Amino acid sequence: MESNYSEKIQKIFKNENIDVGSMIQIISNGQAFEGLLMPRVSGDKNSIILKLKNGYNIGIEFNSSAKIKRLEEKSVDLGKFEKKKLEHDPKKPTILILHTGGTVASKVDYRTGGVVASFEPKELISLFPELQNIANIRSKLIRKMFSEDMRFEHFQILAREVAEECHNVDGIIIAHGTDTLHYSSAALAFMIENLPIPVMMIGSQRSSDRASADAGMNIICAAKFITETDFAGVAICMHGSSNDTYCNIFNPCKTRKMHTSRRDAFQSINDMPYARVWYKEDKIEFLKKDYLRKDKNRTIILKDGFENKVGLLKVYPGFDLGILKYFEKSKYKGLVLEGTGLGHAPINEIDEFTKINKDTLNTIKKLTxxxxxxxxxxxxIYGRVGMNVYSTGRDLQEAGVIPGEDMHPETAYAKLKWLLGNFSKEETKKMIAKNLRGEINERSEPRTFPPSI
Amino acid sequence: MESNYSEKIQKIFKNENIDVGSMIQIISNGQAFEGLLMPRVSGDKNSIILKLKNGYNIGIEFNSSAKIKRLEEKSVDLGKFEKKKLEHDPKKPTILILHTGGTVASKVDYRTGGVVASFEPKELISLFPELQNIANIRSKLIRKMFSEDMRFEHFQILAREVAEECHNVDGIIIAHGTDTLHYSSAALAFMIENLPIPVMMIGSQRSSDRASADAGMNIICAAKFITETDFAGVAICMHGSSNDTYCNIFNPCKTRKMHTSRRDAFQSINDMPYARVWYKEDKIEFLKKDYLRKDKNRTIILKDGFENKVGLLKVYPGFDLGILKYFEKSKYKGLVLEGTGLGHAPINEIDEFTKINKDTLNTIKKLTxxxxxxxxxxxxIYGRVGMNVYSTGRDLQEAGVIPGEDMHPETAYAKLKWLLGNFSKEETKKMIAKNLRGEINERSEPRTFPPSI
Incomplete structure (x- = not known):
């Protein structure tokens, strides 16, 4: 598997008599690293992966001025590596990790050479050794899947797991792919009410064979937040800046993945994060005070229904009315329109090109x-719909469209699916624009909009 | 029309013998304002609108400690107000304003009491008197419409107008509703190549009867940028911060309306703004150097075709495959998928709930x-798709999906519509991920992601 390293690196390995499992030293940019050479499976062929003595894997970018040498004669059998005994410490709190997939707890499988999900406690602890200092770790594999494949059926499974386990442990960490993490967090927040404990959703933007791997810090910060604060309820714990200074604890209904690849891809939408957890300093700072407090005696309320016939539709110049008609013909029970600006859609007939617009309004009327x-x-995404400002908004309201306040489209969608799966149509209409789980802020705080560059 | 003011204000007006057209003084929060009382048509009933001596309308928020008194006995006939003679100054450059609608040049019609678009030069200059010091103003009404109603047919009309006029004037300002301004700017940037002059698109987030009206500053900054720099090409000029300090000059293909109501709602996506134009200081700062320079001898190239059968489709947990099949059955020629994360879609079969996913991949294959x-x-929105990182991305590429680099969905959509309207399918495939107008940056600059809050 050293053949997956670049040719340049392989040449040096050959010269220095280095194999996978060798203890080696790399001096690069004035820094020295010592550790076991790990096999390389995918990703950047110029990044050398070492297992450091503290148990962490690290990826070191190779440059031609780096010096690499073998330190010990004997190589380690990586297959037998990392067998540690786990002992339950009754003085420590217990955290349950529910694993669904994603890169957060993946590691190289030394037999197959593939990247596999680690879900056994001892494997997790070998990946993130600091966990053991914080809590007793239990773990459960829910699925091994990319989060883009998740459906509400999976969110429901998670909600049921949380409901079943939340009275047995001090906190739950859900390891989840980042692609749909914010859909999932919103769905969970609605399905589970009155949580006695914290449920932290974490993900990872960079795989563990890269120098910039973020899984470790996200899981450690989540565990610290669970054990060191009085917070209860669902939240997201992800990097809050592009370096390893702190994680943000995000509102599950007002957060969104806003970048394809950055470690601080998750951003608060129309809200402040609940708190920041500093990674290296021993500091947790709360930015909000209105959150649920831990209470072991509180009984969870699970309402895990959802309605499948709910859609999310963006309108845009030249959008195809046929799609709107598809929802109408398919007898959809709910539809979130991703309108333009303050909550508009092309419904006004102005000239020969906009004759179709009247049909759009009529189809919306037919739907409602x-x-x-x-x-x-x-x-x-940011801001609040304002459907009394222009005639377009007023006409849409007359056609039966309900303004979704300051919910961003994905949260409005998760909420509508959940409401229609647990309540009547009339109840849904009353509750959709009413705050239930912190998904709607009555007042918009200017500082919640990221400053323009 | 004073009846549209709040009851409290009306009472004071009655006591002070104040009517619409009266010259009055308001002392509020230690500041004194003098001007003609304007009628109020819509918006905040507690904001009093004065026409100041410099010609500007201003909205002053009323608070109970404010002092209001009438200054002169005679009221002005507002209907006859503002008749000025416009003289052509051959020493000044000439700017053409193309008006499409939106609040940017709307004002109260004193006869009907409604808000109407102002499009005659003298009316524009009475609204924004500083324009006259900057340039000779010509104007042309294209449409009076909300931008949410616009279609590519309208973008085409604009492109043709620009092509027809760009050799006769020194710059063009397009006044446009903000809802779809960034779709329109991207479409224009593709339709028009080799512009000899600057074409600035402006909008307004707040109507002119509010204290926070932004139309004036946006249009003045656009005019200053046109006359004081060597920039040529299409750009957006909108507030760059929440106060009146500067406007940003945005890349037409890498900008997006990111807030429903803020004046600085437009943000750069994966790019820096070209420049900042300070409003009160005499300063224009360039943030980028790679832009087209003015050249009166350059001949514009107009390619104004577009393909109507192009769609934009977001995938999300529980999205309806029927929509994707609709595009397939309707024989669409182009489709932009708004995928999750690095450019993913639910295509992997994992369990009994994801059986539908195989069908999704098959439908995509059928489409291509x-x-x-x-x-x-x-x-x-932010970031670059990376479809070689995970198997999902690789499988989608094998199914024929082309990664759209760091284009955000709206620009990818406008570009695909334009390419298929002017080039063959094979040419389109080659050009979609190649930079043509600054819509793709090869390298991602970290500073282009707004810092997290």
Whole structure:
């Protein structure tokens, strides 16, 4: 598997008599690293992976001025590496890790050479050794899947697991792919009410064979937040800046993945994060005071229904009315429109090119008349819809469209699916624009909009 | 029309013998304002609108400690107000304003009491008197419409107008509703190549009867940028911060409305703004150097075709495969997928709930096999798709999906519509991920991601 390293690196390995399992030293940019050479499976062929003595894997970017040498004659059998005994410490709190997939707890399988999910406590602890100092770790494999494949059925499974386990442990960490983490967090927040303990959702933007791996810090910060604060409820714990200074604890309904690859890809939408957990300093700073407090005697309320016939549809210049008609013909029960600006859609007939617009308004009317709950959110993502400002918004409201306040489209969608799966249509209409789980802020704080560059 | 003010204000007006057209003084929060009382048509009933001596309308928020008194006995006939003679100054450059609608040049019509678009030069100059010091103003009404109603047919009309006029004037300002301004700017940037002059697109987030009206500053900054720099090409000029310090000059293909209502709602996506124009200081600062320079001898190239059968589709947990099949059955020629994360879609079969996912992949395969150009952009908005990192991305590429680099979905959509309207399918496939107008940056600059809060 050293053949997966670049040719340049392989040449040096050959010269220095280095194999996978060799203890080696790399001096690069004035820094020295010592550790076991790990096999390379995928990713950057110029990054050398070492297992350091503290148990961490690290990826070191190779440059031509780096010096590499073998330190010991004997190589380690990596297959037998990392067998540690786990002892339950009754003085420590217990955290349950529910693993669904994603890169957060993946590591190289030394037999197959593939990247596999680690879900056994001892494997997790060998990956993130600091966990053992913080809590007793239990773990459970839910799925091994990319989060883009997840459906509400999986969110439901997670909600049920949390409901079943939340009275047995002090906190739960859900390891989840980042792609749909914010859909999942919103769905969970609605499905589970009155949580006695904290449930932290974490993910990882960089795989563990890269120098910039973020899984370790996210899971450690989540564990620290669980054990050191009085917070209860669902939250997301992810990097808050592009370096390893702190994680943000995000509102599960007001957060969104806003970058394809950055470690601080998750951003608060129309809200402040609950708190920041500093990684190296022993500091947790709360930015909000209105959160649920831990209470072991509180009984969880699980409402895990959801309605499948709910859609999310963006309107845009030249959008195909046929799609809107598809929802109407398919007898959808709910639809979130991702409108433009303050919550608009092309419904006004102005000239020969906009004749179709009247049909758009009529189709929306038909949808609401036939019992579909239509909710407006904005594709601007930030801000609050304002459907009394222009005639377009007023006309849409007259057609039965309900303004979704300051919910971003994904949260409005998760909420509508959940409401229609647990309540009547009339109840849904009353509750959709009412704050239930911190998904709607009555007042917009200017500082919650990221400053323009 | 004073009846549209709040009851409290009306009472004071009655006591002070104040009518619309009266010259009055308001002392509020230690500041004194003098001007003609304007009628109020819509918006905040507690904001009093004065026409100041410099010609500007200002909205002053009323608070109970404010002092209001009438200054002169005679009221002004507002209907006859503002008749000024416009003289052409041959020493000044000439700017053409193309008006499409939106609040940017709307004002109260004193006869009907409604808000109407102002498009005659003299009316524009009475609204924004500083314009006259900067340039000779010509104006042309294209449409009076909300931008949410715009279609590519309108973008085409704008492109043709620009092509027709760009050799007659020194710069063009396009006044446009903000809802779809960034779709329109991207479409224009593609339709028009080799512009000899600057074409600035401006909008307004707040109507002119509010204290926070932004139209004036946006149009003045655009005019200053046109007359004081060597920039040529299409750009957006909008507030760069929440106060009146500067406007940003944005790349038409890498900018997006990111807030429903803030004046600095437009943000650069994966790019820096070209420049900042300070409003009160006499300063223009360039942040980028790679832009087209003015050249009166350059001949514009107009390619104004577009393909109507191009769609934009977001995937999300529980999305309806029927929509994807609709595009397939309707023989779409192009489709931009708004995928999750690095450019993913639910295509992997994991368990009994994800059986539908195989069908998703097959439908995508069918689309591309039948000649539809399918392009991936990310719903994270920021960042670059990376479809070689995970098997999902690789499988989608094998199914024929083309990674859209760091284009955000709206720009990828505008580009695909334009390419398929002017070039063959094969040419489109080659050009979609190649930079043509600054819509793709080869390198991602970390500072282009707004810092997390």
């Amino acid at each position: 008349k036939n019992g579909c709950v239509v909710v407006m959110a904005s594709q601007t | 096999k039948n000649g539809c150009v399918v392009v991936m952009a990310s719903q994270t």
